[in-house]
Amino acid sequence: MKAAAAGYVRANDLSHAISLLAASEGQARVLAGGQSLIASLNLRLAGETALIDINGVTELCGIALDGDVLRIGALTRHRELATSDLVARHAPAISQAAPLIAHAAIRNRGTIGGSLAYADPAAELPACMIALDATIVVQGPAGRRGVRATDFFIDLFTTDLGEDEMIVAIEVPACAPGERQVTMELARRSGDYALAGIVLVRRENGARVAFFGVGPTAVLARAAMAVIDREGSPDEAAAVLDQDIQPLDDVHAPASVRLHLARVLLRRALNATLAAEVGHV
Ligand SMILES: Cc1cc2nc3c(=O)[nH]c(=O)nc-3n(C[C@H](O)[C@H](O)[C@H](O)COP(=O)(O)OP(=O)(O)OC[C@H]3O[C@@H](n4cnc5c(N)ncnc54)[C@H](O)[C@@H]3O)c2cc1C
Structure with missing residues (x-):
């Protein structure tokens, strides 16, 4: 099945994109990499909608270090995240996450802005943003505002974005000397969405720990973080995880399996950071 035609406009620049979005009064959607949007239109999971193509908007491109903040343009492709030296040095959790997203063809087109706006609970990047305490910079006709990632993801496929706003950039606190960041996931096959995944930032x-694939949104594991901060063992941190995440049964795995996998990942991630501290890795 193919999407019903409902109009297409290519934005020349950011202010053009925002004025098109505002003029559509909620009837148009931003087209970035198209890796989720076009699939949902083709499957008629999303209603008929006009598309505002932002792929020519250069203000949304680029990765730069500004003081102790890494600024990533919304149109940055997953492949660029995976291969950028700046991201590897200043946000290693994102560098580790990007190659786990889908397959090479999807990473070549899919964008960080698209992934965050789509807010799939099994996606890697929303959890990275929460664990890194990143700020999502959004812009609409009323101007620009920054939203903490912990406040941005509201529910399943639901964010704080207004219908006339778009994501323009992401600001990530740059990794400090001695800081450890680990992203890990467990999936049935390479390239599948994860059954469970973790981003640990020490x-x-x-410590900040976020999980993905275990609930309606990526979630900050506050009880486990408290155990880590009082230097409890990986087993003690894993034991309290049921306070942080309550997965549901679904066709891919029962809730008990996802909770078990989350515990496995937390122990592995903590052991990896501890080994790094004593110089084993
Ligand atoms: C087979 C397959 C497997 C996949 N596996 C994974 C996976 O394992 N992990 C993962 O994280 N993702 C996965 N994805 C999704 C992929 O990462 C997409 O790239 C991503 O979800 C959306 O990015 P996009 O740039 O393609 O956005 P689009 O598809 O263009 O847009 C998605 C949504 O975001 C909105 N949007 C896009 N950009 C902006 C912006 N700047 N501001 C406001 N709204 C915006 C659009 O209007 C639309 O509603 C998979 C996709 C496919 C098809």
Whole structure:
């Protein structure tokens, strides 16, 4: 099946894209990599909608370090995240996450802005943003605002974005000396969405742990973080995970399996950061 035709406009620049979006009064969608949007239109999972193509908007491109903040343009492709030296150095959790997303063809087109706006609970990048305490920069006719990632993801495929707003960039606190970041996931086959995944960030001022694939949104595991901060063992942190995540049964795995996998990942991620601290990796 193919999508019903409902109009297509290619935006020349950011202000053109925003004015097109505002003029559509909620009837148009931004087209970035198209890897989720076109599939849902073809399957008629999304209603008939006009498309505003932002692929020519250069203001949304590029990765740059600005002081101690890594700024990533919304149109940055997953492949660029995976291969960027700046991302590897200043946000290794994202660098590790990007190659886990789907397959090469999808990574060549899919964008960080598209992934965050789509807010798939099994996606890697929303969890990275939560664990890294990143800020999502959004812009609409009323101007620009920054939203903390922990406030941005509201529910299943639902974010804080207004219908006349778009994501323009992501601001990530740059990795400090001595900081450890680990992204891991467990999937049935390479390239599949994860059954469970973790992003662990260990900073001087405390640990941040986010899980994906285990609930309606990526989730910050506050009980486990408290155990890590008081230097509890990986087993003790894993034991309290049922306070943080309550997966549901679905066709891919029962809830008990996802909780078990999340515990396995937490132990592995903690052991990896501990081994790095004593110089084993
Ligand atoms: C077979 C397959 C497997 C996949 N596996 C994975 C996986 O394992 N992990 C994973 O994370 N993803 C996976 N994906 C999704 C992929 O990562 C997409 O690239 C991503 O979800 C959407 O990015 P996009 O740039 O293609 O967005 P699009 O498909 O163009 O848009 C998606 C949504 O975001 C909106 N949007 C896009 N950009 C913006 C913006 N800047 N501001 C506001 N709204 C915007 C669109 O209007 C639309 O509603 C998979 C996709 C496929 C087809």
